[in-house]
Amino acid sequence: MCRWLAYTGNAVPLETVLFRARHSLIDQSLHSTKGATTTNGDGFGLGWYQHPHDIPYRYRSVHPAWNDRNLRELARAVTAPMFLAHVRAATHTPVQETNCHPFRHRRWMFAHNGLIQGFPLMRRELLVAIDPGRFNALEGSTDSEAMFYLAMTFGLEADPVKGLERMAGFVEAVAQKHGIEPALNMTVCASDGEQLVAVRYSTERNSRSLYHSTSFRHLHELYPDDPRIAAVGDDAYLIVSEPIVDLPEAWAEVPESTAIVVRGAEIDYRPFVPVMP
Structure with a gap:
């Protein structure tokens, strides 16, 4: 499938997370240990905010991430807090730039790992x-982009978790009409x-892997001389498909059927329950 990460915290050079960390996302594009596929070479995407109210910047390419020299230069040059x-x-769907994540609509970005089962059969009804x-x-032809715009349609901007719950409920309802089971893994x-x-959610309750960072304040105390931790600050937070550094204390698995909302230092964990919009 795919691998992704999301970061919020002190503004750091993007290469700190994308390249420098052990088992970084770029390394995972070749050597994933927890994904459905070991290699994730069908394109790369990166989106970042310089200021909260700005439209995010974005770079996408169909080149494999490990072989994209422009990405390495960009990650060295750009510093961002999210x-x-x-x-x-x-x-x-095909390998093309418009099918690379993250997808963007005004201020919002969206990334996905997983699939809608039977998407070609359901595509017209979903769209x-x-x-x-x-x-x-x-712009593209993926189930992921369709999920994003369905969530926008069902209220993502007003209440992100509810918008995503309605999207998931709608996809499952359409799949049931077509006799497709299980419907959704995401x-x-x-x-x-x-x-x-x-x-993290799937119809069969067997979702793709997802982890979140534990307290960076605690990690600073445990590893005061580790430069990988020092730069990000006490309130940094990472959500990753699989851990990117070799510190067992740094990661916890996101439970099944769980939503996480991160606003600065405030982190809210909620049950995720799809509903028909």
Whole structure:
């Protein structure tokens, strides 16, 4: 499938997380240990905010992340307090730039690992449900982008968790009509520059891997001389498909059917329960 990460905290050079960490996201694009596929070489995407109220910047490429020299230069040059990054392993759809995550609509970005089972059979019905005012913003052909615009249609901007719950409930209802089971497997992240919203959920309760960082304040005490921790600050928070550094105390697995909302130092964990919109 895919691997992704989301970061919020002190502004850091993007290469700190993308390249310098042991088992970084770039390393995972070749050597994933917890994904459905070991190699995730069907494109890369990166989105970042310089200021909370700005439209995010974005870089996407169909090159494998490990072989993208422009990405390495960009990650060395850019410093940001919040960003999303994604390495892709394509399923139903072609390798093209418009199918690379994160997807963006105004201030919002969205990244996904997983799939809608039977998406080609359901695609028309799912796309027709997207708000007509947003439909022309669709650029690619992935189930992930369809999920993003369905969530936008069902209220992501007003209440991100509820918007995602309605999206998941709608997908499952359409799948049931088509006799498709299980319908949905997803770890997703959405952000508007002020918050990170991440979800781990699947219809069969057997979701793709997802982890979050534990207290960086505690890690500073345990590892005061570790430069990988020193730069990010006490209130930094990372959500990752799989751990990116070799510190067992640094990571905890996100439980099944759980949503996480991160606003600065405030972190809220909620049950994730799909509902039909």
